[in-house]
Amino acid sequence: MNRASALAALLEQPTLWDVLVIGGGATGLGVAVDAAARGLRTALVDRSDFAKGTSSRSTKLIHGGFRYLKQGNIALVRESLHERGLLLRNAPHLVHPLDFVVPCYHWWEAPYYGVGLKLYDWFAGDLGLEPSRHLSVEQAGVAVPNVRSAGLRGGIHYQDGQFDDSRLAISLAQTATDLGASVANYVRVVSLLKKDGRVAGARVCDAESGKEFPLHARAVINATGVFTDAVRRMDEADAPPVIAASQGAHLVLPRHFLGGDTALMVPRTDDGRVLFVIPWQDRVLVGTTDTPVVETPLEPRPLTSEIQFLLEHAAQYLAKAPTASDILSVTAGLRPLVKLPGAKSTAALPRDHIVLVSGSGLVSITGGKWTTYRKMAANAVGKALEVASLPRKPCATENLPLADTRPRSGLSAAETVMVPGGQASPARRLHPDLPLTADDVLHAARHEMARTVEDVLSRRSRCLLLDARAAAEAAPAVAALLTREFGRGAVWEAEQVAVFRELAKGYLPP
Numbered sequence: 001m002n003r004a005s006a007l008a009a010l011l012e013q014p015t016l017w018d019v020l021v022i023g024g025g026a027t028g029l030g031v032a033v034d035a036a037a038r039g040l041r042t043a044l045v046d047r048s049d050f051a052k053g054t055s056s057r058s059t060k061l062i063h064g065g066f067r068y069l070k071q072g073n074i075a076l077v078r079e080s081l082h083e084r085g086l087l088l089r090n091a092p093h094l095v096h097p098l099d100f101v102v103p104c105y106h107w108w109e110a111p112y113y114g115v116g117l118k119l120y121d122w123f124a125g126d127l128g129l130e131p132s133r134h135l136s137v138e139q140a141g142v143a144v145p146n147v148r149s150a151g152l153r154g155g156i157h158y159q160d161g162q163f164d165d166s167r168l169a170i171s172l173a174q175t176a177t178d179l180g181a182s183v184a185n186y187v188r189v190v191s192l193l194k195k196d197g198r199v200a201g202a203r204v205c206d207a208e209s210g211k212e213f214p215l216h217a218r219a220v221i222n223a224t225g226v227f228t229d230a231v232r233r234m235d236e237a238d239a240p241p242v243i244a245a246s247q248g249a250h251l252v253l254p255r256h257f258l259g260g261d262t263a264l265m266v267p268r269t270d271d272g273r274v275l276f277v278i279p280w281q282d283r284v285l286v287g288t289t290d291t292p293v294v295e296t297p298l299e300p301r302p303l304t305s306e307i308q309f310l311l312e313h314a315a316q317y318l319a320k321a322p323t324a325s326d327i328l329s330v331t332a333g334l335r336p337l338v339k340l341p342g343a344k345s346t347a348a349l350p351r352d353h354i355v356l357v358s359g360s361g362l363v364s365i366t367g368g369k370w371t372t373y374r375k376m377a378a379n380a381v382g383k384a385l386e387v388a389s390l391p392r393k394p395c396a397t398e399n400l401p402l403a404d405t406r407p408r409s410g411l412s413a414a415e416t417v418m419v420p421g422g423q424a425s426p427a428r429r430l431h432p433d434l435p436l437t438a439d440d441v442l443h444a445a446r447h448e449m450a451r452t453v454e455d456v457l458s459r460r461s462r463c464l465l466l467d468a469r470a471a472a473e474a475a476p477a478v479a480a481l482l483t484r485e486f487g488r489g490a491v492w493e494a495e496q497v498a499v500f501r502e503l504a505k506g507y508l509p510p
């Protein structure tokens with residue numbers, strides 16, 4: 001995957017694209033894979049990096065969503081569990097089963113949640129994981145050594161899927177590229193092109209060169225998450241909004257706050273929310289919140305009240321309670337939920353997706369979940385074929401293996417790389433607290449379209465989420481490697497470090 005060749009293809013393609021996808025998050029990348037797998041000439045652009053938006057900020061679960069079962073949304077749970085099974089099969093390098101314990105402190109919880117989780121097992125059908133089972137107090141304590149034992153009556157064990165969201169996005173971008181699509185980050189759609197009143201492509205701007213150029217396409221699919229309405233308004237200035245954005249925050253803590261490899265799931269906190277405490281990449285992820293928001297920045301900031309909520313509620317279920325000084329990183333993401341007239345809160349809004357077609361033929365797809373991206377993509381492309389009168393080729397992604405973009409072989413051991421303070425071996429960690437080597441940085445730049453220090457530290461690796469302070473310390477080494485790799489100068493290098501360090505401040509608790 002190489003940005004220069006993707007851009008060259010976008011610029012030089014003399015003919016019409018069949019499908020132009022706007023947005024390189026889970027939804028848009030899924031659409032590009034689906035369209036390319038049907039043999040369509042496919043282009044995708046994202047105004048920032050792949051998964052810079054919501055798709056790198058999830059709870060990192062490929063799950064049916066036990067919560068949606070409680071809401072009675074059985075169709076969504078069934079569909080999600082089916083998709084979970086397909087993802088475990090098609091991307092085993094990125095998605096794996098994770099053990100969960102639901103801790104039970106009241107007499108009714110074990111029978112109530114026990115029955116619910118049996119239904120959850122049943123809805124997964126042939127693609128199910130280990131069946132759920134009851135745990136004694138001792139067994140629950142062995143699975144989650146730091147669970148609060150006072151008042152504990154036992155627990156329920158079940159399994160769900162876990163993944164690395166931004167890495168799955170890169171895998172989808174690579175898969176689409178392998179299938180012949182041209183996929184580029186840092187290319188923004190500035191306006192839509194129309195012919196005879198129909199949407200016929202878009203005018204785009206390459207953020208690196210500042211160059212603007214048109215992309216003509218038979219079908220245009222708007223997959224821009226919380227920015228869906230902004231793109232719809234490029235088509236119809238008075239399009240009524242369909243997005244109700246909701247912010248969710250996560251805390252990242254040291255691993256000892258769980259003490260084992262099993263996650264905790266609290267189906268209902270005292271104010272009716274779901275709380276996850278999950279082992280992830282040798283850290284612990286605590287989430288999440290559901291705060292309705294009006295503004296939708298690309299880099300949302302967690303609220304102090306969200307951090308407080310997560311610390312207080314984690315403390316109710318953990319023997320050793322975390323405090324603000326334990327937080328290694330804190331993130332926020334915006335759910336692109338679909339508006340429902342009369343809904344009391346964003347938590348009550350359904351997580352189903354919608355596909356909208358405007359009068360001029362713009363197809364917009366939004367809502368949904370990471371877990372269901374493949375099904376969403378199939379629906380959107382199906383609709384686009386209809387709207388653009390393209391041949392009805394069937395969806396071909398159900399059994400499609402997703403690309404593994406991890407380095408196959410590193411740089412030669414004898415090769416050294418320049419980092420601030422001298423030379424280092426490519427396989428040596430750039431920071432003692434982060435799993436990142438010079439080899440990883442160069443692989444991300446050469447094969448995964450990383451363009452900035454942030455791309456490397458936040459989405460090709462997850463260093464920013466694992467430890468924001470350490471990531472800021474590693475920034476000069478990463479900038480030095482990228483500067484040499486891209487043939488940039490000292491000004492670019494210094495700017496990259498400064499911009500990243502400013503960003504990383506937002507990932508530390510206030």
Ligand SMILES: Cc1cc2nc3c(=O)[nH]c(=O)nc-3n(C[C@H](O)[C@H](O)[C@H](O)COP(=O)(O)OP(=O)(O)OC[C@H]3O[C@@H](n4cnc5c(N)ncnc54)[C@H](O)[C@@H]3O)c2cc1C
Binds near residue numbers: 022024
């Ligand atoms: C806190 C939280 C936790 C979640 N946890 C889970 C979970 O555990 N499991 C799960 O299945 N789902 C989860 N989700 C839901 C899931 O993350 C989202 O449904 C999904 O990531 C949305 O992807 P998207 O592609 O629609 O949006 P985004 O990822 O936001 O992508 C939209 C893209 O469009 C681009 N764009 C915008 N305007 C333009 C333009 N003019 N030109 C070009 N590009 C443009 C943006 O740069 C962005 O990259 C969670 C969501 C949140 C917020």
